[in-house]
Amino acid sequence: MDDVISGAYVFTGERSARSYALNKMANSLSSPENRKRFQADEAGYMRGLGCSDTQIYLVLRRDWRGMMEQGASIYLLLKIGAAVGVPLPEIGAHTAGRTLAEHNARRGQL
Amino acid sequence: MATVIGGIGTSHAPTIGVAWDRGQQKEPMWAPLFDGYVPARQWLDEMRPDLFLIVYNDHVNQFFFDNYPTFALGVGAVHAQADEGWGKRPLPDLPGDPDFAWHLARSLVNDEFDPTICQEMSLDHGVLSFLPLLTDTDWKVPVVPLAVNVIQHPIPTPRRLFRLGTALRRAIESYPKDRRIVVFGTGGLTHQLHGKNFGIKNAAWDNEFMDRLETEPAALSELSTQDYMERGGTEGVEMIMWLAMRGALGGNVKRVHRNYTAPLTTGYGLLVLET
Numbered sequence: 001m002d003d004v005i006s007g008a009y010v011f012t013g014e015r016s017a018r019s020y021a022l023n024k025m026a027n028s029l030s031s032p033e034n035r036k037r038f039q040a041d042e043a044g045y046m047r048g049l050g051c052s053d054t055q056i057y058l059v060l061r062r063d064w065r066g067m068m069e070q071g072a073s074i075y076l077l078l079k080i081g082a083a084v085g086v087p088l089p090e091i092g093a094h095t096a097g098r099t100l101a102e103h104n105a106r107r108g109q110l
Numbered sequence: 111m112a113t114v115i116g117g118i119g120t121s122h123a124p125t126i127g128v129a130w131d132r133g134q135q136k137e138p139m140w141a142p143l144f145d146g147y148v149p150a151r152q153w154l155d156e157m158r159p160d161l162f163l164i165v166y167n168d169h170v171n172q173f174f175f176d177n178y179p180t181f182a183l184g185v186g187a188v189h190a191q192a193d194e195g196w197g198k199r200p201l202p203d204l205p206g207d208p209d210f211a212w213h214l215a216r217s218l219v220n221d222e223f224d225p226t227i228c229q230e231m232s233l234d235h236g237v238l239s240f241l242p243l244l245t246d247t248d249w250k251v252p253v254v255p256l257a258v259n260v261i262q263h264p265i266p267t268p269r270r271l272f273r274l275g276t277a278l279r280r281a282i283e284s285y286p287k288d289r290r291i292v293v294f295g296t297g298g299l300t301h302q303l304h305g306k307n308f309g310i311k312n313a314a315w316d317n318e319f320m321d322r323l324e325t326e327p328a329a330l331s332e333l334s335t336q337d338y339m340e341r342g343g344t345e346g347v348e349m350i351m352w353l354a355m356r357g358a359l360g361g362n363v364k365r366v367h368r369n370y371t372a373p374l375t376t377g378y379g380l381l382v383l384e385t
Contacts, residue, residue, distance in 0.1 A: 005339040008305030012263045016175050027174045030193050074304045075170045082195035092308035
């Protein structure tokens with residue numbers, strides 16, 4: 001199977017292993033208590049869960065495309081998005097290299 | 111003896127749950143979706159099912175990648191709702207059916223399908239987004255959920271899902287109690303949630319898939335995982351779970367109802383088949 005299909009990274013076991021700390025941090029945001037702790041100090045919370053400096057930097061910059069390049073799962077990015085108030089269309093558009101406005105302008109043709 | 115009285119293929123999506131909770135059923139964008147479920151709900155009311163067997167996928171809400179099962183069967187008496195990151199929806203926990211579920215576990219293992227057995231398995235929008243569109247939310251009909259890994263590759267092949275369906279049928283028909291069971295295949299249809307094709311859908315393929323699921327499901331199950339992702343997106347591969355539903359129905363089926371609408375990033379399909 002190809003590694004990139006339909007213009008997107010296939011979430012393989014290798015990607016899952018590479019992004020494990022970031023995905024695990026995002027998974028912890030399924031509890032309201034953890035969402036509050038994360039919102040209060042994103043970098044400190046992530047550091048405490050073993051995320052790398054690069055992963056912390058990408059989250060602080062809301063660099064969803066960069067997170068995907070690190071091997072993250074889109075479903076875990078949605079949990080980070082839920083905690084910081086960024087919805088799927090904005091995350092998805094960013095991974096495509098577009099702004100939300102550019103994405104919405106294209107939507108009629110999709 | 112238990113029987114398969116029919117099957118339902120349905121998309122699942124968080125947005126369906128959000129729109130439902132906000133009461134947007136009659137809004138122009140959503141009415142084609144919600145109105146499309148009304149005939150399916152009427153059919154269910156007439157068919158008086160005793161049990162829903164739902165083949166679905168978890169979206170990293172119950173399971174994380176520390177332990178990610180290829181197949182997982184919920185055998186508990188109650189299935190809690192997972193918090194997907196937005197907080198829980200105002201819905202009660204779902205009743206399970208441990209007696210049938212343990213029978214299903216034994217039958218599947220005997221048939222060389224080996225699910226992870228879960229006495230606690232919280233459910234996400236993979237089940238809870240569409241279910242309120244089909245039944246009252248006091249959940250009178252118990253649910254036995256069967257989760258499939260369609261997220262972390264390698265994932266089971268389309269053919270494996272179709273064969274899983276035939277094993278589900280054997281399990282149902284060997285259950286000694288009288289039960290009228292509807293088998294669900296959920297997910298899809300086409301959607302691509304990231305990468306340069308974010309937001310792309312393929313209505314032609316969605317409709318071809320629903321056509322052929324009725325008439326030639328074995329041929330559909332011979333397509334590769336990559337074929338499904340090329341046509342329907344890396345997340346659209348969820349639609350292979352409909353093959354399990356179809357496999358459980360056996361040879362000839364009667365189409366009761368079908369609906370398709372795609373207002374956002376996902377092709378929303380609905381197909382009701384009777385055995």
